[in-house]
Amino acid sequence: MDKSWMLLKNRMSSQYRDGVKAFVQFAMLNVGPNGKIRCPCMDCLNCEQHTSKIVEYHLVVKGMSPSYKTWVHHGESVPMNESHALNDDDHNDFGSVGDRMEEDIDRDQDEFLNLLEDVYMGTIMNDNENEGDEEDDDDDVANNVEGEDVRNFDKLLNDAQRELYPGCRKFSVLSFVVKMLHVKVLNKWSNKSFNMLLGILKDLLPVSDQVIPWTLYEAKKFLRDLGLGYVTIHACKYDCALFWKKNANLENCPICQESRYKLNDGKGKKIPYKILRYFPLTPRLQRLYMSRKTAVDMRWHKEKRVDDGILRHPADGEAWKDFDRQHPMFSQEARNVRLGLATDGFNPFGNMSNSYSMWPVIVVPYNLPPWKCMKQSFSMLSLLIPGPQAPGRDIDVYMQPLIDELKELWEDDVLTYDTSTELTC
Numbered sequence: 195m196d197k198s199w200m201l202l203k204n205r206m207s208s209q210y211r212d213g214v215k216a217f218v219q220f221a222m223l224n225v226g227p228n229g230k231i232r233c234p235c236m237d238c239l240n241c242e243q244h245t246s247k248i249v250e251y252h253l254v255v256k257g258m259s260p261s262y263k264t265w266v267h268h269g270e271s272v273p274m275n276e277s278h279a280l281n282d283d284d285h286n287d288f289g290s291v292g293d294r295m296e297e298d299i300d301r302d303q304d305e306f307l308n309l310l311e312d313v314y315m316g317t318i319m320n321d322n323e324n325e326g327d328e329e330d331d332d333d334d335v336a337n338n339v340e341g342e343d344v345r346n347f348d349k350l351l352n353d354a355q356r357e358l359y360p361g362c363r364k365f366s367v368l369s370f371v372v373k374m375l376h377v378k379v380l381n382k383w384s385n386k387s388f389n390m391l392l393g394i395l396k397d398l399l400p401v402s403d404q405v406i407p408w409t410l411y412e413a414k415k416f417l418r419d420l421g422l423g424y425v426t427i428h429a430c431k432y433d434c435a436l437f438w439k440k441n442a443n444l445e446n447c448p449i450c451q452e453s454r455y456k457l458n459d460g461k462g463k464k465i466p467y468k469i470l471r472y473f474p475l476t477p478r479l480q481r482l483y484m485s486r487k488t489a490v491d492m493r494w495h496k497e498k499r500v501d502d503g504i505l506r507h508p509a510d511g512e513a514w515k516d517f518d519r520q521h522p523m524f525s526q527e528a529r530n531v532r533l534g535l536a537t538d539g540f541n542p543f544g545n546m547s548n549s550y551s552m553w554p555v556i557v558v559p560y561n562l563p564p565w566k567c568m569k570q571s572f573s574m575l576s577l578l579i580p581g582p583q584a585p586g587r588d589i590d591v592y593m594q595p596l597i598d599e600l601k602e603l604w605e606d607d608v609l610t611y612d613t614s615t616e617l618t619c
């Protein structure tokens with residue numbers, strides 16, 4: 195949208211007034227049920243809501259706040275590259291978007307290889323650990339899980355190292371899949387167009403390999419097999435229970451008897467009312483230690499933190515210290531993970547008149563120094579709770595899988611490999 199009028203000094207000019215009209219018209223497309231929009235004038239600064247007439251009047255009389263460049267309160271979404279740049283410290287604003295994209299890809303590639311190396315180190319270590327370790331009584335369970343992990347990691351490494359086609363130097367199979375899905379999401383390609391493009395690439399590239407996933411479905415499965423996926427759990431329409439564990443096969447809610455599925459669509463496919471998406475935590479926590487960059491940081495709260503009575507980090511707080519006094523065994527080991535938890539609603543389609551929303555639950559490892567633990571890359575999405583209303587008290591229902599996993603972590607330790615000290619913990 196044209197926003198040059200915002201900079202005009204003469205607010206009586208027709209150009210300015212047309213701009214205001216266009217803005218109000220745009221804002222009214224996303225108006226809420228009360229018919230009012232936020233007023234971005236110099237006085238209201240988007241804190242007050244008024245009818246379109248009053249907003250128009252304010253904008254002419256008082257002027258529009260010049261810092262309100264992206265109209266996020268009126269239905270405009272933050273451009274993808276902008277939000278990306280905001281979250282990235284080492285980004286400068288030079289160069290075109292295309293350049294930036296290429297730089298990103300190059301940098302990703304490097305980080306990617308490091309990550310894989312670290313993951314692979316963890317694999318080998320876990321392997322030896324199991325063979326030598328005979329005192330552990332829950333060896334059976336551990337072996338099974340670890341064995342699967344090792345196979346997954348092996349697959350990850352093999353596929354990542356395999357060049358996309360003979361002689362291809364820029365892409366491995368995995369980086370190709372990740373990059374393609376990334377571009378698809380960034381540009382909102384439809385599934386159909388994505389599959390069509392993959393079909394062309396398949397014919398174009400000199401590949402005979404069956405490993406490469408050539409459809410969206412296969413690509414997603416490929417990532418899921420590598421442990422990068424999530425679990426879906428159906429939930430009762432009225433949030434009373436999850437269809438999970440002992441309820442997994444029920445057709446009706448065990449508490450309110452409401453049906454689990456919406457009416458069948460005639461093709462025999464049942465559509466559940468609500469779906470909870472759960473992203474298992476353990477592999478990602480393990481990965482924090484397997485990567486050498488973060489392994490040191492995970493001990494920060496004990497080894498590097500300065501205790502001078504100033505509050506900068508949860509570890510400076512009384513609650514943290516009290517916890518340490520109550521659980522001395524746990525606090526002795528700096529690498530034991532401490533997590534913070536946060537949730538808030540958001541609207542995935544960026545349209546304010548649409549009441550649909552999702553409630554993500556985000557987990558943050560508080561072992562990290564304050565400048566890291568608040569960064570996007572360390573915030574781990576744990577649950578996506580279906581909307582539209584805030585889950586409120588019912589959040590307990592949705593938290594069950596996470597709480598279960600945390601209990602498990604608390605009771606039976608999970609082994610991982612610490613790349614920075616070369617010890618298993």
Ligand SMILES: [Zn+2]
Nearest residue numbers: 233235238252
């Ligand atoms: Zn105003």
Ligand SMILES: [Zn+2]
Nearest residue numbers: 430434447450
């Ligand atoms: Zn129910």
